[in-house]
Amino acid sequence: MTPGGLQPDSFAAYPPQARALVVEHLNVLKRMPLILLAALLRQVIQYDWSFPAEREQLVRQLNLLNQLDAASFGSLVSPFAAIPLTSELSKFDWVNHPQPFSEKLTAYLWEQHLSDNYHSVAQAYQQYLEKALPQSQPVTPRWTIVVIGRGSQQTQYSLFRHLMPQGLLFTKLDPSGALETLSAAVISRAQQHPLEYGHWYIDGGEPYSVAAEDSRLTTMSYARLVPAAKREFALLEEFTSRGASNGSVGVEAVGSYIVGLSPEDLSLKGSASDAPLRHFEVNLVTQGAGCQIFSTTFVQWAARECLHRAQPLTLFARFSTRQCNAPMEQLLTRDPLQQPQEAEGSLIDADMGAYYTWINQSRLPGADESRFLVWFEDHNLACAIAPALPKGKTYTGAITMRQVLEHMA
Amino acid sequence: MDFLRQVAQQRAVTRRDFLRSVAMTGAASQLFGFSPLHAAAMPQGQKTVVVTFGGGARDEETFAPEGQENIPHLLNELIPQATFFTQVVNRGILGHYVATASLATGVYERFDNFADVAPKNPTVFEYFRKGLNRPANDAWVIAPSNGFNRIGQSDGSLIVPGMGAQVILPKHLLASALNKTSTASAGMEFLLQDNYEDLLFTPPAVQSELGPAKLTEMLHLSVDDFAHHAQTLSSADELSVYVMRQLMKQFAPSLLWITLHDMDVAHTGAYSLYLEGIRRTDRLCADIWQMIETDPEYKGRTTMLILPDFGRDSDFSASGNGFQHHRTGDPLSRTTWMMALGPHIRQNLTVDRPLDSLDLVPTLGAMMKFATPSAKGKPIAEVLG
Numbered sequence: 001m002t003p004g005g006l007q008p009d010s011f012a013a014y015p016p017q018a019r020a021l022v023v024e025h026l027n028v029l030k031r032m033p034l035i036l037l038a039a040l041l042r043q044v045i046q047y048d049w050s051f052p053a054e055r056e057q058l059v060r061q062l063n064l065l066n067q068l069d070a071a072s073f074g075s076l077v078s079p080f081a082a083i084p085l086t087s088e089l090s091k092f093d094w095v096n097h098p099q100p101f102s103e104k105l106t107a108y109l110w111e112q113h114l115s116d117n118y119h120s121v122a123q124a125y126q127q128y129l130e131k132a133l134p135q136s137q138p139v140t141p142r143w144t145i146v147v148i149g150r151g152s153q154q155t156q157y158s159l160f161r162h163l164m165p166q167g168l169l170f171t172k173l174d175p176s177g178a179l180e181t182l183s184a185a186v187i188s189r190a191q192q193h194p195l196e197y198g199h200w201y202i203d204g205g206e207p208y209s210v211a212a213e214d215s216r217l218t219t220m221s222y223a224r225l226v227p228a229a230k231r232e233f234a235l236l237e238e239f240t241s242r243g244a245s246n247g248s249v250g251v252e253a254v255g256s257y258i259v260g261l262s263p264e265d266l267s268l269k270g271s272a273s274d275a276p277l278r279h280f281e282v283n284l285v286t287q288g289a290g291c292q293i294f295s296t297t298f299v300q301w302a303a304r305e306c307l308h309r310a311q312p313l314t315l316f317a318r319f320s321t322r323q324c325n326a327p328m329e330q331l332l333t334r335d336p337l338q339q340p341q342e343a344e345g346s347l348i349d350a351d352m353g354a355y356y357t358w359i360n361q362s363r364l365p366g367a368d369e370s371r372f373l374v375w376f377e378d379h380n381l382a383c384a385i386a387p388a389l390p391k392g393k394t395y396t397g398a399i400t401m402r403q404v405l406e407h408m409a
Numbered sequence: 410m411d412f413l414r415q416v417a418q419q420r421a422v423t424r425r426d427f428l429r430s431v432a433m434t435g436a437a438s439q440l441f442g443f444s445p446l447h448a449a450a451m452p453q454g455q456k457t458v459v460v461t462f463g464g465g466a467r468d469e470e471t472f473a474p475e476g477q478e479n480i481p482h483l484l485n486e487l488i489p490q491a492t493f494f495t496q497v498v499n500r501g502i503l504g505h506y507v508a509t510a511s512l513a514t515g516v517y518e519r520f521d522n523f524a525d526v527a528p529k530n531p532t533v534f535e536y537f538r539k540g541l542n543r544p545a546n547d548a549w550v551i552a553p554s555n556g557f558n559r560i561g562q563s564d565g566s567l568i569v570p571g572m573g574a575q576v577i578l579p580k581h582l583l584a585s586a587l588n589k590t591s592t593a594s595a596g597m598e599f600l601l602q603d604n605y606e607d608l609l610f611t612p613p614a615v616q617s618e619l620g621p622a623k624l625t626e627m628l629h630l631s632v633d634d635f636a637h638h639a640q641t642l643s644s645a646d647e648l649s650v651y652v653m654r655q656l657m658k659q660f661a662p663s664l665l666w667i668t669l670h671d672m673d674v675a676h677t678g679a680y681s682l683y684l685e686g687i688r689r690t691d692r693l694c695a696d697i698w699q700m701i702e703t704d705p706e707y708k709g710r711t712t713m714l715i716l717p718d719f720g721r722d723s724d725f726s727a728s729g730n731g732f733q734h735h736r737t738g739d740p741l742s743r744t745t746w747m748m749a750l751g752p753h754i755r756q757n758l759t760v761d762r763p764l765d766s767l768d769l770v771p772t773l774g775a776m777m778k779f780a781t782p783s784a785k786g787k788p789i790a791e792v793l794g
């Protein structure tokens with residue numbers, strides 16, 4: 001199959017909305033070089049379970065490509081066509097399996113020392129899109145609140161070292177009632193700016209009930225996803241044992257198998273209306289590294305993916321402690337919620353996780369107006385980043401969480 | 410690659426600035442032209458120890474100002490005695506086995522990082538043994554077990570087979586010892602940990618002419634003593650260094666290569682464990698140099714080269730996830746450093762010109778006087794004295 005040979009029937013196995021989308025844009029898809037087309041189909045095949053922000057971006061991209069004149073289109077996509085492909089890759093069923101195709105392509109590009117070439121071509125394409133399709137600004141400035149250190153005591157490690165140059169450090173914050181204040185602020189934003197998948201709460205352990213029970217927030221927790229992660233490992237073990245009896249099982253085969261897992265495979269249940277969330281959860285546990293075994297990695301990775309994909313107006317991420325380290329064989333089989341916890345290490349993990357969350361928020365439209373707060377739970381230390389606040393300064397006076405939020409607004 | 414060169418140059422400047430600020434004696438003497446030529450003529454019977462980090466480390470956690478607390482031994486003990494190369498660029502595949510194999514062959518190998526294959530091109534161990542007609546026990550590799558068991562010898566298509574290094578995988582050695590001794594294994598499982606790069610990858614079964622039983626016999630290790638001593642250690646890398654010490658005592662090999670791996674725990678996303686790994690590696694590097702300096706077979710005749718195989722992704726590379734992986738191929742993940750210590754190496758010297766990872770093998774060849782015909786790269790003049 002070549003892109004030029006695509007027909008509506010080629011997408012018979014696609015979910016209904018994705019199929020309708022490709023059929024509508026079939027003419028432009030047929031003109032694309034295979035490498036670019038497969039990358040696009042990787043997103044299209046997930047369309048039915050994508051978040052609104054992802055859908056909008058994909059449709060706008062296809063519309064733009066559709067509207068380009070032949071010369072502009074050619075000059076935009078031809079660098080992809082200049083990257084040589086093997087016949088094995090060209091013959092692969094990239095229509096129905098764009099993700100495994102991408103994995104094979106990646107291995108091939110590394111092997112042939114073409115990955116730098118691919119990166120620069122992809123980057124140029126991305127830059128063109130960013131210029132041609134400026135992303136719409138959020139209806140209200142984005143807020144991200146990160147709470148770290150639940151279950152941890154004071155540490156010698158200098159917290160917020162990466163974030164302090166960007167914001168104002170509070171050293172005498174009154175911790176009493178602070179979690180309730182933050183939770184109420186997040187719920188209030190969801191109330192004022194209702195938006196599908198626009199307000200998130202991610203927790204590294206058992207979620208705080210007030211926030212978790214509010215249906216206006218999209219809530220995820222490590223405690224809830226651990227059974228899915230354990231199920232994933234069990235399925236993988238089954239797959240590799242089965243494969244091992246017929247020879248060895250390569251990394252690519254394992255990768256392809258994982259990509260094919262569904263919410264049902266991982267026993268993740270929910271209603272049809274929250275299918276995007278179920279699929280998002282599957283993506284997290286199947287594509288993330290370490291987020292299955294360490295709750296700190298889970299919160300960082302989930303926050304990153306949430307910001308990148310759902311582009312929420314509000315994100316409330318709360319870290320908890322992670323289990324102590326152990327050999328991988330044990331980490332992959334034991335229950336992480338039933339193990340001794342490593343408090344100080346978790347705090348350091350979470351501190352870096354907070355910094356990465358700020359970086360990821362800063363990549364979204366409206367970053368200049370965004371607000372970011374990180375707080376060491378049950379302690380006096382917080383760091384706030386907001387347009388109205390000074391950078392790299394410390395406020396040593398007594399202050400409540402409510403007042404901090406007011407200063408940030 | 411212009412961008413890569415520019416970024417490498419920036420990192421070099423950062424590392425040089427940092428050395429200037431923290432290692433005043435060394436950096437200052439270099440700055441003001443008082444660099445001591447603490448080097449002697451290359452002695453006969455010289456030996457070389459290569460220490461690689463099979464888990465990249467970034468400047469942020471090492472040589473940048475905020476990382477200095479993690480590498481006190483490298484900075485305060487080793488750098489003042491070393492020539493420090495501020496930019497070593499790896500242009501190959503950023504997987505630990507294939508990258509380390511490339512370091513060992515002097516050619517960017519292109520095989521699947523997770524495959525059970527030997528390097529295509531002759532290794533430095535084969536060049537060494539063939540060129541200098543050295544016995545098998547004069548070249549050894551101590552490596553993690555995630556595929557590294559084939560690193561001692563190429564596939565034999567370009568050089569006569571059977572001239573490679575003997576490879577020890579300490580994890581396999583300990584696992585075997587634990588099976589044979591009454592020592593309870595409980596509590597020592599962490600020493601068996603050395604695969605992080607793909608958490609779900611099962612390394613191929615090790616096939617070696619040197620089984621664990623033969624190895625323990627060769628190293629004159631009592632199985633019980635080995636197992637008991639292992640109980641006093643805190644990581645897989647510590648076990649590797651312990652095995653290295655036994656190897657030095659028993660065979661005093663002229664070419665010894667050790668790959669440390671603890672810091673690759675970064676792939677789990679736990680930053681604190683990554684920092685712990687770096688700190689341990691920092692201490693172990695000083696321990697290795699101390700072992701060299703206190704062993705009569707090595708003291709005064711050994712060159713030690715320390716280099717990470719590559720870096721890790723930048724915090725600001727949108728397609729990566731910071732320190733966790735080395736998948737983006739961004740310039741920072743390709744740019745690292747090297748340190749050389751030894752009797753003919755100038756102390757307190759900082760070299761900013763860019764090196765290529767492939768320069769290692771021709772340098773070892775030129776230093777130890779054997780040919781490396783298939784290796785790319787160029788001998789590093791500053792190491793040759």
